[in-house]
């Protein structure tokens with residue numbers, strides 16, 4: 001299997017596995033046990049890990065909350081901050097380029113009486129600061145915009161959006177799940193107040209993520225979603241999963257260090273994949289921004305063939321289609337539709353997301369396989385029409 005679905009999840013890096021193992025069977029204490037050395041060891045490992053992650057993103061350790069993943073982080077950010085922001089106003093701004101994990105918590109707020117403006121990305125998938133500025137009203141208290149989109153890879157100018165937000169005294173959350181480990185992410189450079197991320201997208205374990213909550217200037221207050229025990233300053237109770245925390249921080253350190261070299265390598269491999277495909281097939285279009293895009297992501301539409309059918313014929317390649325699920329009648333992706341694709345064009349799209357363990361040979365094999373499958377399906381379609 002050639003795995004080109006790294007935006008969906010990644011293989012855990014062997015160095016990460018090695019770092020985690022002692023915390024399953026040797027240092028297995030509860031980080032909240034203050035009465036013995038097993039607890040202190042676990043607490044020390046958590047402290048070191050949180051410090052290291054904070055360093056990677058330019059935060060202070062007390063500004064990080066450990067969660068079960070980005071879905072929980074986004075829920076905590078949006079639902080947690082809302083009760084404090086209500087006094088300022090119950091209007092928020094988000095975009096049609098968000099992941100479902102960024103959309104559904106907002107829909108919940110709408111059921112509770114909030115109003116929302118959904119910004120439409122441009123044809124490259126980007127949200128412009130001017131759109132945010134135009135949508136702000138005297139009732140706006142929260143903006144939530146994705147940093148790098150999981151389907152197209154397009155990166156939106158969050159630092160400029162933050163400037164708009166701060167001028168208007170509006171809190172800004174960004175979903176950085178696809179950005180961490182792929183582009184340098186610094187909470188001060190970005191100017192964000194809340195930022196979500198997840199370890200399994202950067203070669204860490206599944207079931208662990210984090211939320212950055214600004215506390216220095218413009219401190220942000222949150223109501224917890226999960227209570228009981230008062231762990232993590234009361235923001236997220238529950239025994240800390242020490243091996244997963246050690247794994248997430250090791251993965252983040254490695255990914256952060258590798259950004260310069262991996263970016264160059266991914267761009268080479270990604271552009272090779274695209275050029276091999278485009279050289280042989282007509283009517284292939286790129287979805288997303290050609291430049292302002294995370295380096296591992298290539299989203300292509302193959303006019304006249306269904307992405308689902310393509311995936312079925314390419315059993316040896318793991319990719320994603322432009323559909324939300326693989327049910328009998330899959331819904332076309334809301335993100336691809338938002339950037340202007342028809343239902344058919346969205347359904348004819350495939351997302352290739354490269355990862356650390358892909359080789360050039362794999363990319364060449366994958367390109368050949370895509371070309372053969374698309375050609376075969378087009379031939380079949382035309383034979384059925386005649």
Ligand SMILES: Cc1ncc(COP(=O)(O)O)c(C=O)c1O
Pocket residue numbers: 007008068069070071072099101102146148149150175177178197198199209
């Ligand atoms: C942009 C984005 N946000 C949020 C999520 C949800 O992350 P998790 O699986 O950690 O809950 C994902 C994962 O698919 C994602 O790509």
